[in-house]
Amino acid sequence: MIRENNKVKDIQIAYIGGGSRNWAWTFMKDLALEAELSGTIRLYDIDKKAAKANEIIGNKISQKENAVGKWEYKALASIEETLTGADFVIISVLPGDFKEMASDVHTPEKYGIYQSVGDTVGPGGIIRAMRTIPMFFEIAENIKKYSPDAWVINYTNPMTICVKALYAAFPEIKAYGCCHEVFGTQTILKKALEEMRGLKDVERHEIRTNALGINHFTWIDRATYKDIDLLPIYKEFVDKHYEEGYQVDEEHWLNSVFKSSEKVKFDLFRRHGLIAAAGDRHLAEFVPSNWYLKDPETVAKWQYKLTPVSFRIENREALKEKSRKYVDGMLEIELENSGEEGIAQIKALVGLNELVTNVNLPNKGQMAGVPFDAVVETNALFQAGTVRPIIAGGLPREIESITLRHVEVQEGIIEAALAKDMDKAFKAFSADVQVSTLNPDDARALFDEMVENTKHYLSYWNI
Template sequence: MKFSNDKVSDIQIAYIGGGSMYWAKNLIADLALDHQLSGTIRLYDLDFEKARKNEKLGNSVSDYPETKSKWTYKAYPTLQEALSGSDFVFISILPGTFQEMDSDVHEPEKYGIYQAVGDTIGPGGLVRALRTIPMYVEIAQAIEKFSPDAWVFNYTNPMTLCTQTLFEVFPKIKALGCCHEVFGTQGVLIRMLRDLKGIEDVHRDQVKVNVLGINHFTWIDQATYQNMDLIPLYRQFVDKYFESGFENNKDAWVTNPYTSANRVKFDLFRRYGVIAAAGDRHLAEFMPPWYLKDPDTVRSWKFGLTTVQSRIEKHAATKLFYEKLISGEEKLPLKPSGEEEVRQLKGLIGLHEFVTNVNVPNVGQMKGIPLGAVVETNAVFSANSLRPVYAGELPVEVNNLVLRHVLNQETTLKAAINKDKSLAFKAFVNDPLVNIDVIQAEELFETMLQNTKSYLPGWNT
């Protein structure tokens, strides 16, 4: 990297999963809109031709009049070439096809187990983890060999287990897991201030929150705006909207399977007194089947089950738009994605210091959770430094909910690395959503493993 006044050039970023049609567009736009950074994005993907397409798209943005920086995009055929000489590594991969995802999400429904997302925990999240962890073992080994000093940003789900695998394989890795779910809850608090206090134009940075938990099961026990304690106000907000729910667009959840009316979030606050800081679709999966008992129960809580068919349809629409971008028929809209990768880059480079939530190993910032387990808390970004902020401890009844999943995820990681089918089943049957007879659980587990066996080399399936 080269420094000149308040600008940094020649930054080398390896992007694993660089053939993406989704996150890549956000990254290209976010980088183009920042005037302080420039360099090279080194794209690597198992499908080299997809990486070549993003090379073309990324480089085309340099000619847009609104572009503020100069980035060169280059596809590399091997992971070694992409990683060698990189300052940063982004990992955003899709572990499997829609066929495996269909099994993750819908096979359990035959046994009365419903999942709103199926990519983090529950039977679908666990099996997805089993096929993702071997990929992350290879990635961690390659990073240790070819770019051991790079900062590594993980965006793949299951976030906790992917990040944990990186540290398990390469303990000295400088890695973090990045997720925007907490940002969404800060957005709810901003809309609360407008609704109850008439306060307009609040920026997310002005809503200070203390974050504790694990990815997609995060909690906020302190929230302030200009020294105003937001917890009592949130209690009023929950009471006002508990039955109706609260959305940007009324009843959007009815037709959009990726949104909700926040009723699960409100119910958890009423039960535990701390703010659940993820989307309802994720939060519901960490609990017993209170909210996911059946489709009618899901509808009563005003969120949707994200079917694989809806994902296929979304993928087809995205692919159509993406091909228009590649052909030049359409231009990539340059607007901020809402992600924080550029701010985090600038923090680690040393251009500024700031605090945000990330997923990193517990070194004592969160009490009540084993040391070394990956947790989601705030951390300070500064020059080549990431320092977790002391978050404290959740109420014991909430910590017990979180701890169960922490231990189950550690069991899953151990099972995946050792290819231990028996241990994997113990984690599977211990998930609160797998609320069925143990014989049925064995049948479901066997079927789901068979459906993903091509991603489980060396397993006795």
């Protein structure tokens, strides 16, 4: 990297999963709109054609007249060439294919277990973790070998387990996990402030929150806008919209598998007095399934949707076509800021600013009541060359007990992977809050069937 007149040039970013047809484009556009950074993006993906397409798309973005950040994109064939000399490593990979994801999400339905996402907790999240952990062990070992001083930013789910796996394989790694779920909750707080107090032109980033928990089960116990305490205002907002729900934007939950009317979030606030800082689809999977996920009728009552893998397959085909049109020049690439904070984090780490935001890191005392080194999600201060977790405090006992159950399962699956022990993996699987509703024989049958369905990606486990 070269520092010159409040700009940092020649930054080397290695992008593992560089054939991504969603997040990679978002990242490219955000980089193009940042004038103070420039350099090279090295794209590495097992799908070499997708990475090559993104090389073309990335360079087209960089050449646009309104692209103030200039980057060169290169699709590379080897992980060694991709990582050597990298200042930053981005990880955004799909652990398995949609065939495996279909098993993660839909096989448990035969046993009465419904999952709204199936990528973090629950039987789907755990089996996905079994595929993902060996990949992240290997990624960490390669980072240790080729770019041990790089900052590593993970976007892959299951987020907590991915970050834990990186540190398990390379304890000195400088890695953290990024998730935008808290941003969505800050947006709801902004809407509440505008509606209940009539304030105008409030920006999401002006909403200050104290976040604590684990990824996709993160909570806010303090929130302010300037000198205004937002929790009483949020309570008024929840009471007003509890019955009918609330649409954050124009897209109604009935028309989107990713939207909700925030009723799960509102109900959890009434139960516990803290703001649940993730989307309803994720939150529902962390609590007992008879709360919000008993059956499709219960899901509809709480005004969100199960996300079928068939939708993801259709969406992938649409994105493939979009990629082809971008490459061929049949579709114009529009530059717009995503509102994500990955670029702001990079700017802080290279010394151009300071930033406080929520990230996933091993617990070094920033969160009370959770085991040391378990990965937690709290705020951290980003400065030149450092990410310092901010003391967040602890959760109320009733939320802490649910959180700790998931922590134990997540720690258990990592321990099982380190030992390559399928019996330990099953013990972690059967302790999950959703799986534990089954009798032992059914839990074992479900585990065995899901493992069989994904065994192509489980060679690491010696099965």
